[in-house]
Amino acid sequence: MLLVCEHASNAFPPPWGDLGLDPAARRAHIAWDPGALDLARALAQRLDACLVHAPVSRLIHDLNRAPDSAGAMPQRSEVYDIPGNRGLTPADRAARVAAVYDPFHAGLSAVVARRIALGLHPVMVTVHSFTPVWHGVPREVELGVIHDDTRPGDDRFARAVLAAAWAMTDLRAELNAPYSAADEVTHLLRLHAVPYGLPHAMLEIRNDLIADPEACAHMADRLAPVLTRALVALKGA
């Protein structure tokens, strides 16, 4: 199993700096997925899995969006303006792609290709968190399991994860919630999982459930067996 955390970081290193955001905005869900990296690390330990994660904030370049997507370097995210993303020139955008997007994806590609060359066929799981309230509306779902929709069968592992979550936890778990591949959230899976036919799922955990390291450990204790059962179910199918 190969874990990926695209929105792991709220670091704003030079040359970009804080993009004009105050400390509260830099800690908010617009800058990263709070809790996702701690949860991904806890899952990696429990599953003995490799973890690849982002080194900088998604607001510098969202690694799960194509470089021409409005969401790659957004001028506005939910209710926040991002001053440092206003008026970017094509050269500014290309420089961020070269500094952030290219090396991350080249590195992840090499991790995937090496495993495939070794005769392994990894399952790819991306780990995200979502905000409990979005544009003022509370979200009831606690665990979303999302799959790409490019090819028939892309939903197989996600459905196995969902079935295991329902069977083994009391989490409110839903398929393709709070959003789906139609919302452009499976870019990374389309680059790295779909072309190799890798089973995959994108996990979305409501971030109030993984707000501190203890909560992350508790969630990992629940989700690691869920992922293991889904893997066994997939192999048996």
Place this chain on the structure above:
Amino acid sequence: MLLVCEHASNAFPPPWGDLGLDPAARRAHIAWDPGALDLARALAQRLDACLVHAPVSRLIHDLNRAPDSAGAMPQRSEVYDIPGNRGLTPADRAARVAAVYDPFHAGLSAVVARRIALGLHPVMVTVHSFTPVWHGVPREVELGVIHDDTRPGDDRFARAVLAAAWAMTDLRAELNAPYSAADEVTHLLRLHAVPYGLPHAMLEIRNDLIADPEACAHMADRLAPVLTRALVALKGA
């Protein structure tokens, strides 16, 4: 327009060397696509297009096959045995992936991502050649235009190229001949064109028609206007 030539080279550099092949086998279509690089260069000049091409023989690592494909480092190709590809260990395969597959695809990804970041939306055309006689059977088709089959609309540019070839040349041109995406020949397009929604086509030219630089130049004189017309048709659609 972005041109790619995955089978451009019949170079067998160290540490792999000639894989036990005699000079005739190293010049044959199993080692590369004869004529494809000269044709791709001639097209790049006429279209002012960027060209990315392979530096080593496809028999070391076929850049248009996933690392776990039997065709990536084949032990046999058509009627030829490849002694140097027998008994490869998983570590041997992983080393070839790291040396050949990873840097080529990372480089091509960066070329694509930069163009997309700059607001361009390139058309990707891969340039190949095929042998006139395969397993003893002559092939009548002269120009094959192949497309991926992952998503609806993946055939749009290929169909436009084919229509232009029929209108502007007397080449025997066919869609998805002498093989198609079902034969695993669109791996590169699935990695680099499909995830970004780039229009694409794979050109297959019978190699007896591009056997020397003059023939390549003549073919490029015919195909450059075909590609241009297809591009115009696509933009008008």
